[in-house]
Amino acid sequence: MFIRRPADIGDLVRATRQARGLNQQDLADRLGVSRWWVNEFEGGKPTARLDLVLRALNELQITLAAYAGDDAETAAPAPPASSRSPIDIDDIADRGLAPRTEAARPARKRRRR
Amino acid sequence: MFIRRPADIGDLVRATRQARGLNQQDLADRLGVSRWWVNEFEGGKPTARLDLVLRALNELQITLAAYAGDDAETAAPAPPASSRSPIDIDDIADRGLAPRTEAARPARKRRRR
DNA sequence: AAAACTTGTTTGCGATCGCTTACAATAGGG
DNA sequence: CCCTATTGTAAGCGATCGCAAACAAGTTTT
Helix, strand or coil, rough: CCCCCHHHHHHHHHHHHHHCCCCCCHHHHCCCCCCHHHHHCCCCCCCCCCCHHHHHHHHHEEEEEECCEEEEEEHHCCCCCCCCCCCCCHHHHHHHCCCHHHHCCCCCCCCCC | ECCCCCCCCCCCHHHHHHHCCCCCCHHHHHHHCCCHHHHHHCCCCCEEHHHHHHHHHCCEEEEEEEEEEECCCCCCCCCCCCCCCCCCCHHHHHHCCCCCCCHHHCCCCCCCC
């Protein structure tokens, strides 16, 4: 998956978080931010801080790689062929990034922040 | 090149900018930000806004891709094998991302912002 | 060497962020 | 249907950002 806009990352984080059975508060706790921030960020908040963004990605074990796109005629990059396939949001639930669902899902409790 | 910390992006942007013969003010102009911001960002500013960061990458034609790193035993990802090789900072000057040097370098003038 | 250019850093301030708290809306299950 | 859980949104405020302008320091060119 290619990242061009803040919403690309936000969507990706949301899909990954849900696939892992975490709610926004869970992720917020892990990142040391408020639930509000997670909600805004997932919604594509342009002004999200870079360190928090990278921390969120790290927490969800999403790796970012940078590539040179140095010629206009190769501006539409072919997805890298790799055993580690790029993330496709629609694919996440299908492939089931949810081996941790039982471990990650806390007991039902009503907690609000 | 893998992006884990703000400084990773900052270093990358600096190297790419220099390889293209742009100074900080040039890039700032293109991004619609102050030179101060570019300087801070290149220095690894944790709180840089995501939209500005992505705009900088886009302006320098650096593509970001996201990958799932979903198992601890594959936490050290092999670089994707691709005709579009990942960016290595030390490699930039050697490979010469500078075909635009003449076009991009403005006439000498003393201008400060 | 001097001049010109570029980068690094600082100050003060208006603009904006991220927070808490709370309510509205939505989703899921019995 | 009801209930619970989760997400979306808003208001007000202290904290922080990004700015312009300027100077210091470093680098490159003449």
